[in-house]
Amino acid sequence: MAEYEIIHEKSPVFYERYERKNELQHQTHYCPGCGHGVAHKLIAEAIEELGLQERTIFVSPVGCSVFAYYYFNVGNIQAAHGRAPAAATGIKRACPDKIVISYQGDGDLAAIGTAEIVHAANRGEKITVFFINNAIYGMTGGQMAPTTMVGQASTTSPWGRRPANEGFPLHVSEMLATLEAPVYIERVALSDNKNIMKARKAVRKALELQRDGAGFSLVEILSPCPTIWKKDPVEARKWVAEKMIPVFPLGVFRDRKVEIPRIDVPQKTVAEALELCETPGQRLAPHHHGKPCTIKVAGFGGQGVLLMGIVLAEMGMREGLEVSWLPSYGPEMRSGSAHCHVCLAKERIGSPLVAHPEVLVAMNEQSLRKFAPTVAPGGLILYNRDSLPPDFAVSHARVMCLPASEIADKLGSAKVANVIMLGALLEETECMSPETAMTVIGQMVRKPELLKLNGEALHAGRVFVDHQVRVGAVSQPDGFAY
Amino acid sequence: MRQLCKGNVAVVKGAVLAGCRAYYGYPITPASEIAEYAALYIPEVGGTFVQAESEVASINMVYGAASTGVRVMTASSGPGLSLMQEGISYLCGSELPCVIVDVVRGGPGLGNIAPEQSDYFAMVKGGGHGNYHNLVLAPASVQEMADLTMLAFDLADRYRNPVIVLTDGFVGQMMEPIELQVSEVNPPEKPWAVKGTPETQNNLISSIYLEPDDLEKHERKLEQKYKLAQMLETRLETYMTDDAEILLVGYGIVSRVLRSAVDEARAQGLRAGLLRPITLWPFPSKALAETAARCKTVLTVEMSTGQMVEDVRLAINGKVPVELYSRIGGNVPSVEEVHARMLECAGAEV
Amino acid sequence: MAAVSRGSVRINVEECKGCGLCVDSCPPKCLALAPELNAYGVHPAHYAGEGCTGCGICFYCCPEPGAITVYRMPAPPRATEAAHATTL
């Protein structure tokens, strides 16, 4: 024998001894004649020949091959049932230069994990999937798989798969080949030596493509499960040829170079990305110290109600106050109405909810009716009309009516009604300074003509308040007569 | 520099500052801004953002990324978290660190998108299968959304376990000033990770232990880890508890209302105090029991039909009466309501 | 006098599960299941010691990673093999 040379032997990609196994550490846990073992050998050989062992990460599924990590001497990660392509996505994105293999059965890939495989393929994840199609659930003892064939009996299709009841077998390779991104999809069979040699080539090619960074590759492997099929291994292999191949025809379903358009993301430092760098004018020397106040702004979505609240909060922050802004959010906004709560305080703010605002800005009648009764006694209501509705009276709070929307229209854009209201609010309450308002607005509005319009609007609101003829003026504690 | 920031955005800023460079998520109100800002910030600093096909996929992408040792996160709200439970159980079983943010909305079912605190059981008690715990942090301000997210990454690495940031629609949606600083991040070495390198070739990420004895050993190890966390990681805040007769207990947005309620009560002569758990798991049972022992009544306020109150009662163990005030459906208890309830409790005591 | 076979195989009796796939696949039919049982109670594959061409078919048909080792006498490389070798 001395002159013989070894030409095929156990691949070093397999552990010498399967020490993760509790017993029989020199053989696999697969049944005699199981296709998983053959598939494992083809994969191990390809990894070895391509020199990928030290950079391969193998994701094992839930199914008979859940213990693939007993055998493959590579990095191993065991994933939940059906989720291997998602896990592989997370792995490959974290380690783009590694070889990531997702190895899955038909229950795992084509039933519970249908969404994961379709989307991994569709994103063109640069992983390789080996899909073992044995037309049955092996591990759990022979229930129907999505690939079980019409008429094929299983423990959960005792009369054979009835398309009227459970539909037709799923053709995964054909289905995935309708997608844009995959670069390589082939179906092979472990039915006889010739086909095993084709499978060997396909496995190798899929891994080569991944090594070269090409894109998503999948090899569907029709594979015998003698135990559940209740056939001896030789018969089972024949059954693959005779029964499965006619239903799942072999062939290459996708083999092309895919040019994926790239849109590059501008790279920034953390401080730049998170906008933590101070921009000029952002910090305002608080030449004016804001006064505490609780404000509710309410109106239709589109009236800039939430934005006005944000401006108030931002102003408060710059004037050295503690502030909070809390919006109504979600479908309420879609249905038309929106409001927000703004707290301006000297101390740490407890509840950011303003149940009884000191100031209510009501941009429409609905908001007036809804929130006016909640205004704190002695508070202020700014109402976006020239008068209150005839049937509506408020006795516990002051009301100032100003037709902000009309004024805004005259200025040239209904959109600045909120800024007019802001001007009025600042003029009337003197809680914060109009200069702060302009600085904040200047930060948000970049276009000069829009900034000018906003300035005019703020001014208009203030002037309106100034020119108010105050009927029944009462002297207020601050000494002003309103 | 102080900047006005939304709670959900602060989560992402905190995450990026903590060195998180991988985000996998699926949109849902009121958590969507977390995905949106992750999609913006994380690729800009060289990281990965993938919008997954479902929360089932996103948590398993997190699983994969965490297996390689990177700092990774996802966020969602109740319905999404329900879908993630299987993945969370796997993460715990495989001892993988990650951060998961739950911006709680109303429910069961589709419920609504308004704030609730009804995911307490699901996040604090489990919700997935098997013997595991999540570490759960409950921020009550926008600053804390960032700070506790950063802490969450550290705790996740320290305990090799998912850490949940449990917040609600209000804290997620509101804006407050925050201060953040870029500082060097030094996540611990992760010699257990699978990185596709020769050094990590023999590593295995898995939660399978077929032999009863092996699984028992593994679960006992997790148990020890959880006991250690219970010893070392409870966090809470108290307000005016020294002389309090009535102790309010609440977390998240509710604790903010309760703080105002304490001020209100004190202004009217009622000696109220507040204990706010910051860690919901481990729950600050010991501190709560000690504080409660000095009071006459404990009033737990929750935006659920009474979930945390079970832990409050367990901690106090019958020594002081524990009452519950609950608002749900997106309604937030008001200061007045809490005050009225306090008076009732106090009256019952006299 | 029997000519020395070009190839040879060694069956790892401990690892072999006796599935018979190699026996069925071997073109010159030089493999058989041994009449005696191995330690696990199966009839392992057995090479009669003659007739193997070293084609390697049994190796690829066998599901066990290490059950079969195939040997061959070195031969001048054939054109197809040379072509294959360059792709490695």
Ligand SMILES: Cc1ncc(C[n+]2csc(CCOP(=O)(O)OP(=O)(O)O)c2C)c(N)n1
């Ligand atoms: C969520 C979940 N559901 C069900 C199972 C049970 N289970 C384990 S393996 C399996 C099917 C495996 O079949 P397949 O993917 O075809 O692999 P095979 O065993 O045939 O190789 C099922 C249903 C599980 N582990 N997890």
Ligand code: SF4
């Ligand atoms: S049940 Fe079928 S698939 Fe599973 S190991 Fe046995 S033969 Fe293989």
Ligand code: SF4
């Ligand atoms: S190498 Fe070929 S000829 Fe030799 S035993 Fe195997 S199958 Fe038969």
Ligand code: SF4
């Ligand atoms: S194919 Fe392999 S396991 Fe099956 S009998 Fe032959 S050597 Fe043994």
